[in-house]
Amino acid sequence: MTCPLGSLQDTLLFLTVLCLRVPPGYLYIAIEYAPYGNLLDFLRKSRVLETDPAFAKEHGTASTLTSQQLLQFAVDVATGMHYLSDKQFIHRDLAARNVLVGDSLVAKIADFGLSRGEEVYVKKTMGRLxxxxxxIESLNYSVYTTKSDVWSFGVLLWEIVSLGGTPYCGMTCAELYEKLPQGFRMEKPKNCDDEIYELMKQCWRDRPYERPPFSQISVQLNRMQEARKQLLYIFQAYVNMALFENFTYAGIDATAEEA
Structure with missing residues (x-):
């Protein structure tokens, strides 16, 4: 049984009806309905050169999503992570696949199966990661903090810009363990503005304390969003979805994403 939660009154009414219908001994969870599914699939479905080449060529675009909409996804996630970090929650699995797209294309953080409500968490058990x-500190020492979530946000931002590309596509996990501490980072996507890529690189700094807090990331992205609305920046696209010569989408490797 699902409920597209709206106002607080609607939510309370739904929960009351649900409690009356649930048999004794059963547990139910009421969650918000996200009509557009997870962000990763939503981004990949927008790759209109693959799904509808005629539309892509007619409109000269590589996506059904605009630069403004893509930037808004990043703003929404940064706002949510700012709230969680203030509450000292570590998500530990922040990625496009764990963000849901709700009504009005609002991005909402989900899947808290690995989250921890503590300032610093050290993983001591085995399991898929x-x-x-x-x-880097999570890979090498199994240490997780809000600043490791910031690193993950940088990867998620890359996923948004690349319309759901697989991070480090073509590389193995063993190569990442070796190369990331040596300074290797993903290159700037061709359709990405320098300012967005600079924010990614800040999130991927070696030393956790040198990465920006989510409060700063949220302010910076909101500033970009507002600047884009001003007449002065009317032709500026932080994420350029216009088709250009030799345009190619970032690679996707579903097998690699499982590890």
């Missing part, structure tokens, strides 16, 4: 989204 989202290696391609993990910070």
């Amino acid at each position: 989202p290696v391609r989204w993990m910070a």
Whole structure:
């Protein structure tokens, strides 16, 4: 049973009805309905050169999503992570696949299965890990903080710009363990503005304390969003979706994403 949660009154009414219908001994979870699914699939479906080449060529665009909409996804996630970090929650699995797209294309952080409500968390058990989204200190020492979530946000920002590309596509996890501490980072996508890529690189700094806090990231992205609305920046696209010569999408490797 799902409920597209709206106002607080609607939510309380739904929960009341649900409690009356749930048999004794059963547990139910009421969650918000996200009509557009997860952000990763939503981004990949927007790759109109693959899904509708005629539309892409007619409109001269590589995506059904605009630069403004893509930037708004980043703003939404940064705002949510600012709230979580203030509450000293570590998400530990921040990625496009774990962000849901709700009504009005609002991006909402989800999947808190790995999250921890503590300032510093040290993993001591075995298990599968989202290696391609993990910070250096998490890979090497199994240490997680809000600043390791900041690193993951940088990877998520790259996913948004690349319309759902696989981070470090073509590389193995073993190569990442070796090359990331040596300073290797993903290159700037061709359709990405320098300011957006600079924010990614700040999130990927070696030393956690040198990475910007989510409060700063949120302010910076909101400033970009507002600047884009001003007449002065009317032709500026932080994420350029216009088709250009030899345009290619970032690679996707679903097998690599499982590790």
